[in-house]
Amino acid sequence: GGTSRGDRLTAVDGEAVANNTEFEAALRDSADRRVTVTRADGDQVDVDRHLLTTGVAADSPLAAIETGSVLASVNGTDVYTEAGLDEAVQNRTVATFETANGTTVTAPAGAFVTVVPDGPAANDGMPAETDAIVTSLAGERVTSRADIQAVLDGLPPGESVEVAAYVDGDRETYEVELGEQSDGSSYLGVVIAPGVSGLAVSGFGAQLYPADSFHALVSGDVSGSAAISVMLGGGEGGVAGFLQGIFAALFLPLLSLLDPTLAFNFPGFAGVNTNFYVVEGALGALPAGVTFVFANLLLWTGWINLNLAFFNCIPAFPLDGGHLLRTVAEAVTSRLPVGDRRSVTQAITTSIGLLMLASLVLMFFGPQLLN
CATH class of the missing domain: 1.10.287 (Helix Hairpins)
Structure with a gap:
């Protein structure tokens, strides 16, 4: 019984889940401390939940809380689930977070964002390339990436909204005119870190393997990592997107150093992490192990050659x-x-x-x- 490293979970309380996003959404919908999960082999396991810290943004005001520690209470209220955490900070823009090992931090509670240069927020006064804790958007209380996205989904591009945020410890308000993305939706011009104030937690009590993020980065989509997306100025298309993908590929083995919220480096398609990927299309007819061997061969041959190419450009003889x-x-x-x-x-x-x-x-x- 129980779950172990490398297990792929396919359902929560009988609700099928296909990826981390759906898994976390199913957990968020359940306020119960105990949930029943189904493994890929069909076995069902009862799990007592607690909030495990899975990552903390480098410049988060909660950076003193270590990855791997258990968040025990917020404002003196015991918390075991993400729903409980959201409820504990809903009416408090400044909150006290305490871990099971006694670490206590008092800080603004909101969505931890980095302002993108030349975006709507930067153009309307928010300091570019600066971190901020956004506590309300268009009059709505926000504490996470999902909250900000939910508010933006209900607003048209071009509308001016009030943004309340803590910048360098001080509460500021800004009037920002929302921009328009290529799909017609509105955007604020910030990159949002996971979790409350940059503190990413798992309501399951275990570190989830970020297969979706790694798949996006290997495919050249830098939006798979908030930190790299900020570093490269946000996801782009065309030639700029292609160059961003190449640059991001250089850091695959060191991803957790650049983006601590991922908590893993990418070793290729090897070991237990192959449990989280499914081979589709024409190659689906081959044994998965064979396909993964070829995928790793192509991936690391390309990665080594890419690094050699950059090394060869160093302005020193005989290069x-x-x-x-x-x-x-x-x-x-x-x-x-x-x-x-x-x-x-x-x-x-x-x-x-x-x-x-x-x-x-x-x-x-x-x-x-x-x-």
């Missing part, structure tokens, strides 16, 4: 980047009124090489030297 640097330097010096152009070219390339070496040393040892 191609060094030859390109010398060619550019020669083209520049050929137009200068100097006699010994070769010496000038060598001086330029050597200076850039030494600057890069100094930057590398400073990157590794700078923090220790500054402290």
Whole structure:
């Protein structure tokens, strides 16, 4: 009995679920502390729920709460489910969060967002590339990504709405004219982290494997990770989207360092994580294990070659980047009124090489030297 690492759950209290989003929605709809889940093998298991911290945004005011700790109470009220957490913060824009191991943090309770440059929010006064805790939108109390999306779904593009948010600890209000997305829906111009104030929790009491997010990133869709989406300026289409996908692919093995809310790095389609993917289409006729082997071969061959290509662009000899640097330097010096152009070219390339070496040393040892 019980659930274990790598189990794929297909139903909650008899309601079928196909992915993490549906699983979490089913849990949210149930206020009971005990739920019955169905594993992929058909066995049913009763689970006593508690709120497990699955990730905390790096700059969240709740960053002192460690991933893996159990959130025990909010404002002195015991909480076991996400519905209970939502209820505990509904009427309090500032709340006290306490974990089972005694960590206590008092902070604004709302949706943790990062303002996108040149978006509607930034254009109407919210500081770009700054984190904020949005507590109300268009007069509606909001505490999570789902709350903000629900409000936006009911508003047309071009409508001005009041946004109440905590920025650098101070409560501010902004009047923002909503933008319009390609599908005609309205958007605020922020990237929203999971959870309340950037504190992502599982109402099941276990860390869910983010198969959907990894699938999106491997497919070139940076919206699979809020942190990478912010880093690259939001999801784009066309050539920009293609370049974003390539850049995101470089960080696949280190995703949890860039986006702690994912809680996992991506090792390819291997081990127990293959339980969360289904092979479809023409390759569905082959054994899943064979398809995953070929998928991993293509994935990591492409990843290694992509990294080698970027490494080869470093402007240092004998790499191609060094030859390109010398060619550019020669083209520049050929137009200068100097006699010994070769010496000038060598001086330029050597200076850039030494600057890069100094930057590398400073990157590794700078923090220790500054402290």
